[in-house]
Amino acid sequence: MQNITVALDAMGGDFGPRVTVPAAVQALSHFPELKVILIGDQNAITTQLSLLGYQPNARLSIQHADRVISNTEKPSLALRNHQGTSMGTALDLVADQQADACVSGGNTGALMALSRFKLKLLPGIERPALISALPTAAGNRTWMLDLGANVSSDADSLFQFAVMGSALVEQYLPSPPRVAILNIGAEEIKGNDLVKRCAEMLENTRSVNFVGYIEGNQLLHDAADVVVCDGFVGNVCLKTCEGTAQLFIDKLKSSMMSSSIKDWIARKLFSGLFNELKTLNPDQYNGASLLGLRGIVIKSHGNADVDAIINAVGEALHEVKRQVPSRISDRLEAVLLERHY
Amino acid sequence: MQNITVALDAMGGDFGPRVTVPAAVQALSHFPELKVILIGDQNAITTQLSLLGYQPNARLSIQHADRVISNTEKPSLALRNHQGTSMGTALDLVADQQADACVSGGNTGALMALSRFKLKLLPGIERPALISALPTAAGNRTWMLDLGANVSSDADSLFQFAVMGSALVEQYLPSPPRVAILNIGAEEIKGNDLVKRCAEMLENTRSVNFVGYIEGNQLLHDAADVVVCDGFVGNVCLKTCEGTAQLFIDKLKSSMMSSSIKDWIARKLFSGLFNELKTLNPDQYNGASLLGLRGIVIKSHGNADVDAIINAVGEALHEVKRQVPSRISDRLEAVLLERHY
Incomplete structure (x- = not known):
């Protein structure tokens, strides 16, 4: 060993x-x-x-x-x-x-x-990126980068993030990872110049399995295996997931902590669900990698x-x-x- | 009338x-x-x-x-x-x-x-912005803009968003709305040039109650009344809230729909909580305003x-x-x- x-x-x-x-x-x-x-x-x-x-x-x-x-x-x-x-x-x-x-x-x-x-x-890399896995509705994982190693990025960097993310995640999956760009709409006309130029580069790269744009509401819903975005957007987005998840968990918890007998029964019944919901909190995962070094x-x-x-x-x-x-x-x-x- | x-x-x-x-x-x-x-x-x-x-x-x-x-x-x-x-x-x-x-x-x-x-x-406005209210943990609302009227913004526009948001929201609150900028950290050194320059402008404006930066995880947790960001970030962030909320509601719903008697009891007990959780889904709110016109x-x-x-x-x-x-x-x-x- x-x-x-x-x-x-x-x-x-x-x-x-x-x-x-x-x-x-x-x-x-x-x-x-x-x-x-x-x-x-x-x-x-x-x-x-x-x-x-x-x-x-x-x-x-x-x-x-x-x-x-x-x-x-x-x-x-x-x-x-x-x-x-x-x-x-x-x-x-x-x-x-x-x-x-x-x-x-x-x-x-x-x-x-x-x-x-x-x-x-590494040769060919202009900026490192922070990547981590998010839990998804179907019990899988979606990797997201950059999560804040950079406060701004150009299209070349975003493209490199896509290549790096794909190289990391392909180890975990039986087929080439589906790589998507996080955007404000799924249609081709949507988005800023950054995402449009990166999409164009990825469309012309056969060795990356580019599946197009996804929106924030699809992030935890198994629409892609690797989601690429700039570090500002990625960091805000990850923390928004965490904050929203925490809010739901807190509500469920406070309902379960309530002292009436009725709630005691509910608490017993729902502890399994509660534990499952906790695993949906991205904050539970730890160990983001700094890729590109x-x-x-x-x-x-x-x-x-x-x-x-x-x-x-x-x-x-x-x-x-x-x-x-x-x-x-x-x-x-x-x-x-x-x-x- | x-x-x-x-x-x-x-x-x-x-x-x-x-x-x-x-x-x-x-x-x-x-x-x-x-x-x-x-x-x-x-x-x-x-x-x-x-x-x-x-x-x-x-x-x-x-x-x-x-x-x-x-x-x-x-x-x-x-x-x-x-x-x-x-x-x-x-x-x-x-x-x-x-x-x-x-x-x-x-x-x-x-x-x-x-x-x-x-x-x-309106005179003095360079770009309109889309604003909407999000539900918060304490049962209040936080207004967020821009939610995607623009795919990119400069510091002047962001500053105008802060003024417009404050003018809209002050009607709903007894004291001047707390205005924050969405950022990737709460410390002054964090963030990109856009948010830093806007923060500087707001710090020098007494008629806006600027409370500094907030991060994504504080968005639904009553840290500010008005949250300012560029349209790309705002749109992704709002949809991420929606997607995360939907995931939790779906889990709770599927658990409540399950057919065993145990779950039937749970369903009865938890329908109140379920309805409360639904109100935390930002998608439940409708009617975003286009401000600046x-x-x-x-x-x-x-x-x-x-x-x-x-x-x-x-x-x-x-x-x-x-x-x-x-x-x-x-x-x-x-x-x-x-x-x-």
Whole structure:
């Protein structure tokens, strides 16, 4: 069995070592092939390990880092000032091939800027993109990118997102992923210049299974496997899904928490449905990938709990095994060849 | 009591006179001050009226129009070719002051282009915007604009949207509406140039109660009364709310439809909750206003049913009574004065 080493930014996210350390320890028993390097304040990490009665060993080591990049720090400042930070050090380990992937719940903008700087972009890629899976009505998944790695994009970038998303998702499906562009109407005449130009490029690319435009109301309804949009739209859209789902779950929950006997019966009857509805909350998924880099970087939610961080580590392992960056590279090369001849 | 005449495009929407005619007849009994002019194919309208045992009278008249603008027609073509169409004629009646407002469920792009052409923009407005109310967790409403009247916007337009939204919504609230910009983060450093420049303008405008940025997940959670965004983002976001809400309602419904006795009890217990959840579906609201024009135009959903069209007519009456266009004009003038001195 191949060992896979994940550099886990122990200080990233809202809860730091209190959550990342137990997550690392539990991930080790979940994934026998896993080795973890915890990066951050050595004292804080050691304290959390002791609370769990756990010691550093051949599969879990600590790399001290003095500083943490805050959530409000500008990416440009992080780029100048990353020496000795937990995020910067985690990415250095990947760049130096001491780790196979990096997982961080820290500042998204800084993670993207530092990843680009330290790991470099794949040839042919102008901007990395953040991709994640959303649950669908039929119990499948739809992957969406960009979820906010960029605040604006041009048609070339959007086209590259489509190619990268397709290369990632084809591993999970028996047939070529259906790739769609998120738009304000399904008709060809609808949309802004950005989506129209990207659609034209995709229509002329046989190696991507482009199925046209989809609208926001089809997003969770299995209309496509990969949905492409610019980072501003993707981020707003994902968070809108989360907020709407949360509202429904809260209503159901408050109805179930009500104290009358009638509701007690209902609560028993509906707990299965409640659990099913919870899985429709996109926030339950964790581990968005930063695609387009010469290395594997997984962004964990800032407020991820232990289970969510374990999911993010699982995503990292998966991408290492499938060699996602070189898959994307191969796919891009094929598309470029196709477009030139 | 002041009579208010609404020009109803009887052909617009997916169902045409089969739905618009019964809606007009029912609206007349709902709103004693209402007069309706039904515009469209005279035979089709008369047939539907006869089915209801209803005759044209002092409160309901028919204006024949030969043609219908299809949903796939480009706005530019509609602009050249609007003579004798039901939508064009309805707007002419408003322009000629034979009607106080127009309601149409037809092609949104064409409605926006023709409204601009026939009614003209208010002074100081560069682009009209589509605004509608969304239901919130606390049972209130949040108004959002632009919902897709424009496929792209500049900071000046976004700023004007904020002023127009505030002028519309202040009628409904006891205190000045909280106006927010939809963004990908709540921190000042987040977002693209568009939102940052608009935020700067709003921060320097005392007559708008600007409360900063909100993210997609706060949209239905009472964080602001007016949410401003460009038309592409707004349209995708609204439809994403609708799609997510629909998914939850479908799950609950299918669970309630299940045939076992256990579920029969649950169905009885949960029908109240189900009805409450349905009201959280933004699609239940109907009657988005096109703001920024020298006249009142209400866009009804293409697939609106009788009740939804009655809501749209109600919205038209409301805006006529409140003289929304001149309110917006006054508000804009105040803002311009404030910015110049």
